[in-house]
Amino acid sequence: MYLAPFPLAPFPLAQALPTQAPGVFTGGANVIAVLILLAEFGMLRQALLRDHIRLYMAQSALIAILAVIVAAARHIPDLYVLAALTVALKVIVIPLLLRRLLRETDPVGAAAGGADIAGSGGLGEASTVLLAIVVAAFGFFAASRLGIRSDAAPVTALSVSLSVVLVAFVLMIHRRDVVSQAIGLFSLENGISLAALVVAASLPLILEVALLFDLLLAVVVFGLLIRIHHGRGRSLSTADLTRLRG
Amino acid sequence: MGVVAALLLIVPFLAGLASFAAPPRVGQAITAVSGVASFGLVLALIPDASQRAASYFGFVRVDALSVVFLLATSFLYATVAIYSIGYLPGGHGHDASARYTRRFSLGLNLFAWSMLAAPLMSNLALLWVAIEVTTVISALLVAIEGTDGAAEAAWKYILIASAGLSIALLGTIFMYYAGAQVLGPHYSMAFAPVLASARHLAVTPVRMAFVLAVLGFGTKVGLFPVHTWLPDAHSEAPTPVSALLSGSLLAVSFYAILRYYQIAVASLGPRFPRDVLLVFGVATLLLAALYLLDQRDYKRLLAYSSMEHMGILAIGVSFGAPIALAGVLLHVLAHAAAKGNAFMGSGVLLRKFGSKEMRGVRGGLDLLPWSGPLFLAAVLALCAMPPFGIFRSEFEIVAGGLATSHNGPTVILVILVTVAFLGLTLSANRMLLSRPRPRPGPGPGSAEPGSAEPGSAEPGTAEPGGPLTRGEPSVWMVVPVAVGLVALLVLGVHPPGELTGLLARAVAQLGSRA
Numbered sequence A: 001m002y003l004a005p006f007p008l009a010p011f012p013l014a015q016a017l018p019t020q021a022p023g024v025f026t027g028g029a030n031v032i033a034v035l036i037l038l039a040e041f042g043m044l045r046q047a048l049l050r051d052h053i054r055l056y057m058a059q060s061a062l063i064a065i066l067a068v069i070v071a072a073a074r075h076i077p078d079l080y081v082l083a084a085l086t087v088a089l090k091v092i093v094i095p096l097l098l099r100r101l102l103r104e105t106d107p108v109g110a111a112a113g114g115a116d117i118a119g120s121g122g123l124g125e126a127s128t129v130l131l132a133i134v135v136a137a138f139g140f141f142a143a144s145r146l147g148i149r150s151d152a153a154p155v156t157a158l159s160v161s162l163s164v165v166l167v168a169f170v171l172m173i174h175r176r177d178v179v180s181q182a183i184g185l186f187s188l189e190n191g192i193s194l195a196a197l198v199v200a201a202s203l204p205l206i207l208e209v210a211l212l213f214d215l216l217l218a219v220v221v222f223g224l225l226i227r228i229h230h231g232r233g234r235s236l237s238t239a240d241l242t243r244l245r246g
Numbered sequence B: 001m002g003v004v005a006a007l008l009l010i011v012p013f014l015a016g017l018a019s020f021a022a023p024p025r026v027g028q029a030i031t032a033v034s035g036v037a038s039f040g041l042v043l044a045l046i047p048d049a050s051q052r053a054a055s056y057f058g059f060v061r062v063d064a065l066s067v068v069f070l071l072a073t074s075f076l077y078a079t080v081a082i083y084s085i086g087y088l089p090g091g092h093g094h095d096a097s098a099r100y101t102r103r104f105s106l107g108l109n110l111f112a113w114s115m116l117a118a119p120l121m122s123n124l125a126l127l128w129v130a131i132e133v134t135t136v137i138s139a140l141l142v143a144i145e146g147t148d149g150a151a152e153a154a155w156k157y158i159l160i161a162s163a164g165l166s167i168a169l170l171g172t173i174f175m176y177y178a179g180a181q182v183l184g185p186h187y188s189m190a191f192a193p194v195l196a197s198a199r200h201l202a203v204t205p206v207r208m209a210f211v212l213a214v215l216g217f218g219t220k221v222g223l224f225p226v227h228t229w230l231p232d233a234h235s236e237a238p239t240p241v242s243a244l245l246s247g248s249l250l251a252v253s254f255y256a257i258l259r260y261y262q263i264a265v266a267s268l269g270p271r272f273p274r275d276v277l278l279v280f281g282v283a284t285l286l287l288a289a290l291y292l293l294d295q296r297d298y299k300r301l302l303a304y305s306s307m308e309h310m311g312i313l314a315i316g317v318s319f320g321a322p323i324a325l326a327g328v329l330l331h332v333l334a335h336a337a338a339k340g341n342a343f344m345g346s347g348v349l350l351r352k353f354g355s356k357e358m359r360g361v362r363g364g365l366d367l368l369p370w371s372g373p374l375f376l377a378a379v380l381a382l383c384a385m386p387p388f389g390i391f392r393s394e395f396e397i398v399a400g401g402l403a404t405s406h407n408g409p410t411v412i413l414v415i416l417v418t419v420a421f422l423g424l425t426l427s428a429n430r431m432l433l434s435r436p437r438p439r440p441g442p443g444p445g446s447a448e449p450g451s452a453e454p455g456s457a458e459p460g461t462a463e464p465g466g467p468l469t470r471g472e473p474s475v476w477m478v479v480p481v482a483v484g485l486v487a488l489l490v491l492g493v494h495p496p497g498e499l500t501g502l503l504a505r506a507v508a509q510l511g512s513r514a
Helices: A024-045 A050-072 A078-105 A125-144 A155-174 A180-200 A206-232 B002-021 B024-049 B064-087 B097-122 B124-143 B148-183 B191-194 B203-221 B230-234 B239-268 B271-293 B298-319 B322-353 B371-382 B387-401 B409-433 B479-494 B497-510
Strands: B055-056 B061-062
Touching: A024 A050, A024 A125, A024 A155, A024 A180, A024 B239, A050 A078, A050 A180, A078 A180, A078 A206, A125 A155, A125 B479, A155 A180, A155 B024, A155 B148, A180 A206, A180 B148, A206 B148, B002 B024, B002 B055, B002 B061, B002 B064, B002 B097, B002 B203, B024 B064, B024 B097, B024 B497, B055 B239, B055 B298, B061 B064, B061 B097, B064 B097, B064 B191, B064 B239, B064 B322, B064 B479, B064 B497, B097 B124, B097 B239, B124 B148, B124 B191, B124 B203, B124 B230, B148 B191, B148 B203, B148 B230, B148 B239, B191 B239, B203 B239, B203 B271, B203 B479, B239 B271, B239 B298, B239 B322, B239 B497, B271 B298, B271 B409, B298 B387, B298 B409, B322 B371, B322 B387, B322 B479, B371 B387, B371 B409, B371 B479, B387 B409
Parallel strands: none
Antiparallel strands: B055 B061
16 A cells, blocks of 8 residues: 655655655555554444454554564664564553453443443544544644654654554543543554654664563553542443542 | 662662561651651762762763752652651551551652652653653552542543653654764663754754653643643642652653753754743643632642642743743752642641541641641742742742843733732631631540541541640651751752752753753
8 A cells, every 4th residue: 555645735755755666665564554543543433342452452463563574674683572572562461451451340241342431422433533534634744744754664654653643642532431541542652652663763672671661560550540440430431530620 | 979879769669668568667667767868868969960960870860950850859758758657547456557558658669769760860761761650650649548539530640641651752752863863873862962962953853852742741740731630639649649749740740841951952942942831831820820719629729839830930941041040940949848848738737627628627727736837838938928948939030031031921920920829828818817617516625546436536637526626636747847848948048058059050051052
């Protein structure tokens, strides 16, 4: 899938992009970046929390695949380690923790059916998706105007990553249950990982490890707070979090 | 000095583990000792840091600016640790409360540890990691009371602050990109080389990184419009944690913004970064001043006062004059002492009157012979009354604003600070100077322990039906506040020469290419 530069916007990268067909690497990387964005949109639409987690797993796996592709094409061996850690943490450990949390808090009830929590507060499902498309387009074209060049991955992937970040914000605002909000935040982090692959591919491994460890810590604390939340209200919904205001 | 920095990174962490393993009372003593020791260690760093910046172990860097923030954090850590001895029940054979106290001590020490670690990091990515760690630990501390309000505040806090910090991470990555163009792709994001080569950095990525960092770290500073977690978390957290959140956590996040500000000024020139900070500062100050006028909960009142002071810091930096920057750094210290005092005083009020509502507190000066006047003094200090430290710092900021002919913003600053003064003093007046509310019927004296129902058997607490008698709940809750008051007076009347040397050096760092 080749994303042609938007004809009306001044596109400073036009000369960097090939005029005919893109190479295998550029094309492949862009396809994966777009799939990551599609996974984000899928989460926005997905009412079942279990499928929500599955989409997060798929999105994280795509990040790892992209890291491997960049590592192979650009000879950055650190990225293999990063890909392995990403798989271990975001595809295996975090989904496992989230699944266990779901089992403990609501095995078969309303949350699994998505009856009372998947709905949005103010906007309907269709309007939310439209809004997400608008902010995604904004992120995509805003990034293309930054004039950032990268040797590691195609810059289109950076534009897509900003779209992912913005759609993740829509997801967190739209959803009204604690698990979806948490997954929204983790997928926001995936969007930043995608951006990092483009503009900071050679970030020292030790820093990457520190960032991933930090994510693990955050996931554990999110889990604890979700459990506390569920313990108080017997529900995962955030609709009743309206006591503190003013 | 490397040893001192290493000890600062080790002592609070070990104290946290030890206080969790030990019996509650011993754990509290360990916490207090660790707090005072950390403060002593930071004092030992001052003479060296006023001379030069030094790096140790590859990831620690100590300079004047970081020591200013370490000083604020460690001072509050020490006072709050001592205060907690009186604040917590201590668990006399009570199983649940013993567990609570141990968890609390663990969390408090680790929270202080993470806040002391952040200014010591030599590396922008590690700085981000340390600040994220402060978020997750403090979110657990906000939730520790287990009430509905605490659970709600903790959830809002961790979600909003983590989302904000994700924005800051994006800023960090853009800064890495900018640096990699000049320093080669394998540099470690260490702060000093980035700053040294700032003039050669590409403009657009630095601009992006600075705005994203202000917005992202600003979420934890409490800048408008990303402040919404702040009043909830401050009012629902246990009082010692509120004091640390307000006096240290906000300041440490502001420290991160200052680091990006240094790079941005060196790379883009002073105009753009200052304008950004001015807009955020004025909006924050405006919102906080208006909210201060209409509060019913006194802990929320103090939370909005924190936002007010963070707005003042941002405006002060945007003035850019050396005297304004000196005022900003002094303000960080004075605000830590004053807000710590105010929150600790509010903890005594809560203990005495059993209500966070201002309506429930009457005659504080009559009923609390020590804490009443001390709380009043803290509120007056927060309103920038002389002779306290905040008067001196705000005076310097205003002088700097006028000196650089930022007349409009300076006038707005003075007006809004006056509005905030009105809100704070009216509320304090209602709580402290009014008559104690007469209670119907004779009841057991509240200073008598164990006379009320089991739930509120602490001496000095509010008891339904009984009149409140004059007296302090605990001497441990008075001493640290008195120490804080002394610090405020010293900062206001005559700051010691070592401190002014440190501040001057830090100002030189901040304004070096202004």
